[in-house]
Amino acid sequence: MIQLNSNKLKQAEANFLSRYPGGFADPEMVKIGKRHPMEKMTTMAHDCFTARARKNIGQYAEDMAKIVGRSSMVSMFEKPKFRDFVKRLAPGEQSFMVQAMHDLLHTDNQQGGFEALVELLKTEKLAKWSLISIIPAYHAPTTEVFVKPTTAKNIIRHFEVEGLVYKPTPSWEFYTAYRDLINHAKTKVDSSLSPSNAAFSGFLMMSIPSSHH
Numbered sequence: 001m002i003q004l005n006s007n008k009l010k011q012a013e014a015n016f017l018s019r020y021p022g023g024f025a026d027p028e029m030v031k032i033g034k035r036h037p038m039e040k041m042t043t044m045a046h047d048c049f050t051a052r053a054r055k056n057i058g059q060y061a062e063d064m065a066k067i068v069g070r071s072s073m074v075s076m077f078e079k080p081k082f083r084d085f086v087k088r089l090a091p092g093e094q095s096f097m098v099q100a101m102h103d104l105l106h107t108d109n110q111q112g113g114f115e116a117l118v119e120l121l122k123t124e125k126l127a128k129w130s131l132i133s134i135i136p137a138y139h140a141p142t143t144e145v146f147v148k149p150t151t152a153k154n155i156i157r158h159f160e161v162e163g164l165v166y167k168p169t170p171s172w173e174f175y176t177a178y179r180d181l182i183n184h185a186k187t188k189v190d191s192s193l194s195p196s197n198a199a200f201s202g203f204l205m206m207s208i209p210s211s212h213h
Helices: 008-017 026-032 039-048 057-072 078-088 093-107 110-122 130-137 151-156 172-188 197-206
Strands: none
Touching: 008 172, 008 197, 039 057, 057 078, 057 093, 057 130, 078 110, 078 130, 093 110, 093 130, 093 172, 110 172, 130 151, 151 197, 172 197
């Protein structure tokens, strides 16, 4: 099983909890957390992307663009590109995109949904990790993962993760391995460090000496 260096993880936990004794419930961290309103975005994802919602394809596609646009975790460069991309899609392509996201969020065919989304976004050079992984990360914040390239690369390097190689083009293989890595690692530390997988990744990132950021 691919995992983080456990000594480094324990050290990171000790350092973090000595600075923020309540973990993410610590007043200082709550202040920082206001910049990333996870709960609000999760509620929005649940409201927008129900299993029934895909019947209204236009609305569903618009909501995908809206949630990307409101995300504090997606870069300012990618938001308008994604919004314009969604607007330009022909009805058949919109339907394809909505079905792919539905599969990713609600079915046993997650891999098919993920790969279909990557293929569609590739047509306009938009197959970016952030755009592929942000909605699942909001929809299921304690199981799915948001893959931010710099964060993923730094975590893999700093915590000496063997057998996991980051590549800029999103792949299901990397996604599931990284998801397993995060979900396994958080069970090894105090639960106050992982109200969500995005928060847990933030904790890991904050533990890496700043010269590597």
